[in-house]
Amino acid sequence: MRGEARHTWSDPYREIYATKRVCWSCALVKVTRHEPGLRPWTEFWRDGRRIRIAGDRTPPCECVSVRTASR
Ligand SMILES: [Zn+2]
Helix, strand or coil, rough: CCCCCCCCCCCEEECCCCCEEEEEECEEEEEECCCCCCCCCEEEEECCCCEECCHHHHCCCCCCCCCCCCC
């Protein structure tokens, strides 16, 4: 789907088996997990709850909780 607002990801925060990014606009957390022996996969989290939508696509940027002035 086109026309959805894009997330503005922070710099990646790397852990041993995961890379995390946070959207400045909507506080969505994108976690890319890469565990040994498994294919990497991506999870999305907000407020401590995992967000899952059909097709495992990226949830749209909703700009709900945090508003950040444009650069
Ligand atoms: Zn966002």
